[in-house]
Amino acid sequence: MIENIWPLPILETERTVLLPWKLEYAEEMLTFAADEEVIRLSSGWKLIDTVKKAERKIKKYIDGKENEWAIAIKQNGENKIVGHIGFNREQLKLSNYKIFGFDDSGGDTDKSFIGPFGYSLAKNYWGQGIATEAVLRVMEYAFTDLKTDVMTIYHKNHNARSKRVIEKCGFKFRDILPKNKTSDPESRAYYFLTLDDYAKLRKMK
Ligand SMILES: CC(C)(COP(=O)(O)OP(=O)(O)OC[C@H]1O[C@@H](n2cnc3c(N)ncnc32)[C@H](O)[C@@H]1OP(=O)(O)O)[C@@H](O)C(=O)NCCC(=O)NCCS
Numbered sequence: 001m002i003e004n005i006w007p008l009p010i011l012e013t014e015r016t017v018l019l020p021w022k023l024e025y026a027e028e029m030l031t032f033a034a035d036e037e038v039i040r041l042s043s044g045w046k047l048i049d050t051v052k053k054a055e056r057k058i059k060k061y062i063d064g065k066e067n068e069w070a071i072a073i074k075q076n077g078e079n080k081i082v083g084h085i086g087f088n089r090e091q092l093k094l095s096n097y098k099i100f101g102f103d104d105s106g107g108d109t110d111k112s113f114i115g116p117f118g119y120s121l122a123k124n125y126w127g128q129g130i131a132t133e134a135v136l137r138v139m140e141y142a143f144t145d146l147k148t149d150v151m152t153i154y155h156k157n158h159n160a161r162s163k164r165v166i167e168k169c170g171f172k173f174r175d176i177l178p179k180n181k182t183s184d185p186e187s188r189a190y191y192f193l194t195l196d197d198y199a200k201l202r203k204m205k
Helices: 023-033 036-041 051-063 095-101 130-145 160-168 194-203
Strands: 016-022 067-073 078-093 110-119 152-154 173-176 188-195
Touching: 016 023, 016 078, 023 036, 023 051, 023 067, 023 078, 023 110, 023 188, 036 110, 051 078, 078 130, 110 160, 130 160, 130 194, 152 160, 188 194
Parallel strands: 110 152
Antiparallel strands: 016 067, 067 078, 078 110, 152 188, 173 188
16 A cells, blocks of 8 residues: 655755755746656656646646656755656565566565655756755655665666666666567666665765
8 A cells, every 4th residue: 555654755966955845836837847758758647738738737746646746956045956756665565576576585565665756857957966965865854864775666668767777776676677678768677775785875975
């Protein structure tokens, strides 16, 4: 069952603030959500090209208490919304995640999973390390505050930028699915990271 954290905390990094969505951010959502290229690469998003549509999306987040933040850049003392980041959170048996190579040999206990994990940014802000900064902050929150056991993430197979973000954040590649359709632009490359992996990454820094 999907578990939501409510209220979501505001998370901060050096250059960004991750803000739980509010209706008043609807117009700013269009900076990335009305861009066809961004939406084509994003997972689970449809084009949002009017404030009304953006308000409906945000209302769904609020009503569903979804784990979704707006990514804002700190600019001249203000927060400018340029993207989104969010995830699902579930308690599941490891064997539900066979794709990630987990099995029930060590006892099929419940683990807390976060994933899939999604994010997008307005094009003007690509290539400055902003997505990586936001993803690393959410990973810290998930592993340190929420004591998550495993995080999973995927990108569309040909999405080289997202692939690079995932690699920079230390996720481990698992598989591309469906296996016989790896040239299909909708095929997905899956990755995961366990709490132990995360602790090792932190020690290395
Ligand atoms: C994916 C996305 C969020 C990345 O945001 P970003 O802030 O530009 O990411 P970062 O700057 O942290 O990292 C991007 C990396 O991709 C690299 N990159 C850029 N263009 C690339 C290309 N054509 N091929 C391979 N790598 C590329 C950059 O050099 C950088 O890596 P580096 O730091 O090693 O140099 C952004 O491109 C986006 O919103 N894309 C559309 C939506 C999307 O794809 N969402 C992800 C769904 S899973």
